[in-house]
Amino acid sequence: MAESDKKPEEDKKPEEGRRNVMIxxxxxxxxxxxxxxxAENVYQPTDNVIMAYCAEHGVNLPPTALMAGNPTVIQAMIKEKEEEVMKVFKTIDELANKHNIKHTLERLDGPxxxxxxxxxxxQNVTLIVAGSRGHGTIRRTIMGSTSDYIVHHSHVPVLIVKHEDDQQKLK
Structure with missing residues (x-):
């Protein structure tokens, strides 16, 4: 097959024996x-690990800041949100380094x-891994659940890991 005949998805397929895992x-x-x-139960050294962080709806400024129209206030809020994102990125890198897992970091915008x-x-992922926050029934019903959405819309296997604190709530 000529290079130009390839479908875009074919370029993202993992090499033989490798898995693309999105966390x-x-x-x-x-x-x-x-x-x-x-990292302790599923990870294989050949995994291509993609750490995905969703910054829901970009910066997510409250309507009051936008209505105020003060550029200084808006810029300060944007800076604060970006600092929060960088803090999460640092946490992700530290976590991956603790387990000696090479990874890429992908920032996503939207729900x-x-x-x-x-x-x-x-990314032609072969597995999606997500945590469960353990929201209560009412909050999950009103707001929805990210892990629930992933499970119902994914075309690949999904691993939802419940935190041990959530297990205690069920007893």
Whole structure:
């Protein structure tokens, strides 16, 4: 097949014996636990690990800041949000380094479930790993659950890792 005849997805296929694994990371206790569990129980040195962080709807400024129209206030809020993102990136890198796992970091913008599924398809991922935050029934019903969305919309296997604190709530 000529190079120009390849479909875009074929360029992203992992090499023979390698898996593209996307891990949803938001810096939460549940996400960290999910990564640790993956590293200790599933990880293979040949895995191509993609750590995905969703910055929901970009900077996510409150409407009051936009209505105020003060550029200084808006810039300060944008800077604060970017600092939060960089803090999460640092946490992700430290976590991966603790387990000696080479990884790439991918920043996604949009609703977490939707952007993770889209990125997983674009990266030709063979497994998605996510933590469960253990939200209560009412909050999950009103707001939805990212892990629930991933499970129901993914075309590849999904590993949802419940934090041990969540297990205690079930007893």
């Amino acid at each position: 949803s990371m938001d810096g939460s206790k549940g996400a960290k636990y999910a990564f640790d569990w993956y 977490p479930g939707e952007c993770l599924i889209k990125a997983a398809e674009q």
